[in-house]
Amino acid sequence: MSYDSESPTPPRRRLRGNLVIVTAALVPTVLAGWLVWQAMDGSGSHDDKPPKVLPLPSAPAARPSGNGGAEPSAATVPAAPSPSAPASSPSSPASRPTGPLAGRVVVIDPGHNPGNFQHATEINRQVDIGTNKKECDTTGTDTRGGYTEAAFTLDVSHRLRALLEKQGATVTFTQDGDRPFGPCVDERAAIGNRARADAVVSVHADGSAQGNHGFHVILPALVNAGKANTAPIVGPSRELGVRIAGKFVHATSMPPSNYVGDGTGLDVRKDLGGLNLSTVPKVFIECGNMRDSGDAALLGDAGWRQRAAQGIADGIGDFLAK
Known part of the structure; x- marks a missing residue:
């Protein structure tokens, strides 16, 4: 401003049917690894790069990167969860911003x-x-x-x-x-x-x-x-x-x-x-x-x-x- 003027932003696609069942039977160790990964909140890479082009839309504090959001292969897709399993909530702890300025x-x-x-x-x-x-x-x-x-x-x-x-x-x-x-x-x-x-x-x-x-x-x-x-x-x-x-x-x-x-x-x-x-x-x-x-x-x-x-x-x- 001029000195003398006012100065004055998936869910994974389930693979249904026999493919999942057969795959689950064939690769139990992979499934076990997947479950451990899930227990650790499924954390992956995040896009830490600052925006290079404008406009940059508003985004949550932690965004999956393009690589982190890749669709899993058939060998790593688990069987469909039980209908009684609770859905994740936007207000769940895992979805809340974290970091030194969380809550600010x-x-x-x-x-x-x-x-x-x-x-x-x-x-x-x-x-x-x-x-x-x-x-x-x-x-x-x-x-x-x-x-x-x-x-x-x-x-x-x-x-x-x-x-x-x-x-x-x-x-x-x-x-x-x-x-x-x-x-x-x-x-x-x-x-x-x-x-x-x-x-x-x-x-x-x-x-x-x-x-x-x-x-x-x-x-x-x-x-x-x-x-x-x-x-x-x-x-x-x-x-x-x-x-x-x-x-x-x-x-x-x-x-x-x-x-x-x-x-x-x-x-x-x-x-x-x-x-x-x-x-x-x-x-x-x-x-x-x-x-x-x-x-x-x-x-x-x-x-x-x-x-x-x-x-x-x-x-x-x-x-x-x-």
């Missing part, structure tokens, strides 16, 4: 929306952010080569979601390019509030001048005006921001901003509705300056975006592990 809720807020450019009237509508009124949303910025902030934020957010879900977190997006525009900044805050999120991160890239480079994390200021009261979240939000900033430097080697935050990589603002109206810990991260040629080259690189997502995920994990 994270809301990712990809800044702007690719459709905002076609909906100027809608996004220019004024909304109440507590301290004053501001635009519903903005288009965001872009690189001089035309890579938009809205595309960047969705890409990093998809990668971030995959990393967090792998650790067991429940992840919600405020938008996934699945709506014509927006949502407005007040609705973005409300989505995190309704989810009772343990942490919310709004992903952005800045639109400052050439020569201004580096990242910074925006923290909520102490605000108590109208619908806004940030007193309960100022402390935990700062802790979340500090941890993300530290991990982001480590993962990306991107230095803190040389034009915002006095070299700390942290900035406090009271003019952002997404922060003012939040009732849960929330920060914004400006991953770099899209209008600076050096930063733009990094932001446009898929490998660097993966490292950026890793840094943010590490910071969130560090915060939630406290």
